[in-house]
Amino acid sequence: xxxxxxxxxxxxxxxxxxxxxxxxxxxxxxxxxxxxxxxxxxxxxxxxxxxxxxxxxxxxxxxxxxxxxxxxxxxxxxxxxxxxxxxxxxxxxxxxxxxxxxxxxxxxxxxxxxxxxxxxxxxxxxxxxxxxxxxxxxxxxxxxxxxxxxxxxxxxxxxxxxxxxxxxxxxxxxxxxxxxxxxxxxxxxxxxxxxxxxxxxxxxxxxxxxxxxxxxxxxxxxxxxxxxxxxx
Amino acid sequence: xxxxxxxxxxxxxxxxxxxxxxxxxxxxxxxxxxxxxxxxxxxxxxxxxxxxxxxxxxxxxxxxxxxxxxxxxxxxxxxxxxxxxxxxxxxxxxxxxxxxxxxxxxxxxxxxxxxxxxxxxxxxxxxxxxxxxxxxxxxxxxxxxxxxxxxxxxxxxxxxxxxxxxxxxxxxxxxxxxxxxxxxxxxxxxxxxxxxxxxxxxxxxxxxxxxxxxxxxxxxxxxxxxxxxxxxxxxxxxxx
Numbered sequence: 384x385x386x387x388x389x390x391x392x393x394x395x396x397x398x399x400x401x402x403x404x405x406x407x408x409x410x411x412x413x414x415x416x417x418x419x420x421x422x423x424x425x426x427x428x429x430x431x432x433x434x435x436x437x438x439x440x441x442x443x444x445x446x447x448x449x450x451x452x453x454x455x456x457x458x459x460x461x462x463x464x465x466x467x468x469x470x471x472x473x474x475x476x477x478x479x480x481x482x483x484x485x486x487x488x489x490x491x492x493x494x495x496x497x498x499x500x501x502x503x504x505x506x507x508x509x510x511x512x513x514x515x516x517x518x519x520x521x522x523x524x525x526x527x528x529x530x531x532x533x534x535x536x537x538x539x540x541x542x543x544x545x546x547x548x549x550x551x552x553x554x555x556x557x558x559x560x561x562x563x564x565x566x567x568x569x570x571x572x573x574x575x576x577x578x579x580x581x582x583x584x585x586x587x588x589x590x591x592x593x594x595x596x597x598x599x600x601x602x603x604x605x606x607x608x609x610x611x612x613x614x615x
Numbered sequence: 616x617x618x619x620x621x622x623x624x625x626x627x628x629x630x631x632x633x634x635x636x637x638x639x640x641x642x643x644x645x646x647x648x649x650x651x652x653x654x655x656x657x658x659x660x661x662x663x664x665x666x667x668x669x670x671x672x673x674x675x676x677x678x679x680x681x682x683x684x685x686x687x688x689x690x691x692x693x694x695x696x697x698x699x700x701x702x703x704x705x706x707x708x709x710x711x712x713x714x715x716x717x718x719x720x721x722x723x724x725x726x727x728x729x730x731x732x733x734x735x736x737x738x739x740x741x742x743x744x745x746x747x748x749x750x751x752x753x754x755x756x757x758x759x760x761x762x763x764x765x766x767x768x769x770x771x772x773x774x775x776x777x778x779x780x781x782x783x784x785x786x787x788x789x790x791x792x793x794x795x796x797x798x799x800x801x802x803x804x805x806x807x808x809x810x811x812x813x814x815x816x817x818x819x820x821x822x823x824x825x826x827x828x829x830x831x832x833x834x835x836x837x838x839x840x841x842x843x844x845x846x847x848x849x850x851x852x853x854x855x
Binding site for chain 2: 526527528529530531534552554555556557558561579580581583584585587588591592593
């Protein structure tokens with residue numbers, strides 16, 4: 384079984400997972416436009432109800448919006464299992480203390496690597512303040528095609544054992560290999576980032592990464608997400 | 616591809632590893648360059664690459680990374696690289712040099728390369744000084760030069776890279792590390808397969824995965840052959 388730790392709710396999701404051979408996925412709301420996140424969270428909950436064996440839903444809120452905490456609680460009551468935050472799209476800084484009241488027992492995925500708002504060390508600050516919460520940084524905790532974000536990503540991973548990374552779009556397979564070697568495969572989760580990213584290519588970053596052994600691949604592609612999400 | 620030794624970054628990229636990765640991916644030939652520039656921070660950058668190419672006859676070709684701010688010395692280094700050492704192009708990475716793509720020192724080097732029919736490969740990503748619109752100013756100023764947008768805009772500037780390539784016929788798009796197979800197909804459809812180049816950014820990026828990325832673009836066989844090799848071969852052969 385392959386578990387994709389981040390896709391977004393959009394038409395064609397299940398077909399895209401099928402085409403890539405992905406059995407299960409964490410589905411998050413895309414950016415809300417013209418309405419609040421209650422509408423998007425409801426859509427994700429409905430999508431999960433339609434595909435309960437395939438999808439696990441995460442809620443999304445804008446931490447600076449009135450009622451963000453109540454919306455998160457409402458969404459968790461609908462069966463959503465975690466929190467997704469996108470500081471760039473929703474215009475807030477991840478290390479802002481306004482985020483803190485939202486962080487609790489459920490895992491948190493943070494769109495990471497965006498300048499000024501969700502740099503690796505900023506996401507690391509959130510993880511440091513909430514050591515009991517699993518914080519997952521997307522894109523290897525850095526989106527930079529020069530590799531300029533990698534040093535900060537490693538520092539953040541070193542500082543916070545509760546910080547994990549997604550594999551999506553990561554620049555250089557040897558970065559992923561280095562994280563596995565230094566921190567263990569349990570800190571890395573496969574995620575495709577569909578629909579922006581192509582699951583067929585994203586799988587190859589793990590399946591064909593020259594320096595990963597079979598145990599590490601299995602952990603990244605399945606076991607780590609299953610553990611995080613409490614999947615059977 | 617890169618050959619360099621940078622303990623400060625924890626990166627050690629060997630020519631033998633480049634060739635091993637080429638073999639693994641079924642690639643006949645790779646273009647290698649350093650991570651840092653001559654004469655600073657590595658005064659021996661050209662020799663490092665020349666030695667790598669000599670160690671694997673017929674498998675590697677060389678591009679020279681040179682810091683534009685060294686004026687006459689920079690031009691002399693490029694002349695030596697192309698004329699004496701057989702280098703086939705110039706590589707500029709403005710993140711490391713902070714030299715703007717369209718400033719006079721940079722344009723002088725681009726023109727010196729173009730005088731030999733040699734292309735200039737720019738790192739073209741999301742960082743200031745490397746964006747497609749900045750490099751397009753150099754393409755406009757040096758219409759006689761072939762300029763390659765390495766990574767074709769990175770993560771968030773790919774649409775702009777394709778757009779500026781449509782406007783400037785001397786711009787080519789290079790696919791390495793850019794994570795969207797569908798954008799390779801779009802680039803071929805909008806600017807033509809003759810102006811889209813496969814590259815891996817290996818050995819740290821997997822050449823095998825990067826080839827498969829091009830295949831996932833779903834090009835027709837003739838276009839795929841151009842992108843995966845024929846275009847690069849044509850560029851390398853044109854250098855005099």
